[in-house]
Amino acid sequence: MENQKGNTSLKAIILVLSLLLLGSLFYIFKLTTDTKTLETEVSSVKTEKDNVLKDLEELKATYDAAIAENTSMSDELIAEREKVVGLMAQLEKSKGDVNAMAKYKQQVAALQTKMNSLMQDVAVLKKENQTLTTNLDSTKVVLADSKNYNQVLVGQNEELSKTVEKASKLSVLNLKTGSYKLKGSGKQVETDKASRVDILKVSFTIAENSVAKSGDKTYYVQVIDSKNNVLGDKVTTSFGDKSLTYSFTSTVKYENKTVDVVKDLPGKDFQKGTYFVNVFDKAELVSKSSFTLR
Incomplete structure (x- = not known):
């Protein structure tokens, strides 16, 4: 149990x-x-x-x-x-x-x-910027071409202006100087003997030029004797930074036709030797010649 x-x-x-x-x-x-x-x-x-x-x-x-x-x-x-x-x-x-x-x-x-x-x-x-850049590049090319073309035109215009300026300049030709004795009757007799000379007669011709500017034209004539003295008025004038002492001036009315200029330079006690005659258009020498008195 x-x-x-x-x-x-x-x-x-x-x-x-x-x-x-x-x-x-x-x-x-x-x-x-x-x-x-x-x-x-x-x-x-x-x-x-x-x-x-x-x-x-x-x-x-x-x-x-x-x-x-x-x-x-x-x-x-x-x-x-x-x-x-x-x-x-x-x-x-x-x-x-x-x-x-x-x-x-x-x-x-x-x-x-x-x-x-x-x-x-x-x-x-x-994409828009790329398109804009491409357009700008094209514009730059066009502008560069235009600039080059304009530079060519400017150069051509400058050359043309120079050509016109050169063509419009008047030519002074046949610069001659005669020496004369003045007689009591007023008659001038040519002589190359210094002691007898009373008058120097300077003559030159302004040539015909159809493109030149017409109007009054003044030339400055400088006569220098054998001792380097300026004869005549001996007036000194300035043209910019240049100065000129001249014997006399001659102003003519130029009408694009040939003009003959004759001017008398009276004096006394002319020296023997070689004389130099220069014609200036302002400060620019446009003609020169020489003669001799004995």
């Missing part, structure tokens, strides 16, 4: 221990399963975080490259890049969970959509 009770108690104890063992095994299994599930979730969140960070870094690199091109959209691109940088900083500090990562991925998707739109605008702007 007692043995039978003992066996019953032992069986009860064994049953309880078996139930406890089974419960422990189940708890250990569940704990192990939960731990693996948690580790899987953590690993998945970390992978998602790394992927999101990679996407953000690619967005930032795209914005950096676009900003470096220095377009008119630079300010807007910089503002969007700062949003990307700010989100990267938040994500790196965040421990994150599945719900948080989902929100970050939504924000990244929105940033990518905005970036794609901006990049399209940048591409259009670059």
Whole structure:
């Protein structure tokens, strides 16, 4: 009887221990399963975080490259890049969970959509700038050609002006000087003996020129004796930075036809030797000759 009770108690104890063992095994299994599930979730969140960070870094690199091109959209691109940088900083500090990562991925998707739109605008702007640059280059070529053509025209006009100016200058020809003795009757007798000379007669011809300017024309005549003295009026005048001492002037009315000029230069005590006669148009020497008195 007692043995039978003992066996019953032992069986009860064994049953309880078996139930406890089974419960422990189940708890250990569940704990192990939960731990693996948690580790899987953590690993998945970390992978998602790394992927999101990679996407953000690619967005930032795209914005950096676009900003470096220095377009008119630079300010807007910089503002969007700062949003990307700010989100990267938040994500790196965040421990994150599945719900948080989902929100970050939504924000990244929105940033990518905005970036794609901006990049399209940048591409259009670059194309317009290329077209504008091409047009500017073409304009520069046209302007350069026009400038060269104008320079050629200016050069031709200058040459033409010089040619006209040269052609319009009057030629003084046949410059001659005669020496004469004045008799009591007023008659002039030619002589080359210095002691007998009373008058020097200077003559020259202004040639015909159809393109020259008509009107009064004044010539300055300079007669220099053998001792380098200027005879006659000995008046000194200036033309710009040049000065001229002359013997007399001769003003004629020029009408594009040949004009003969004759002018007497009276004097006394003429010296023996060679005399020089120069005719000036203002400061420009236009004719010269010499003669000798014995």
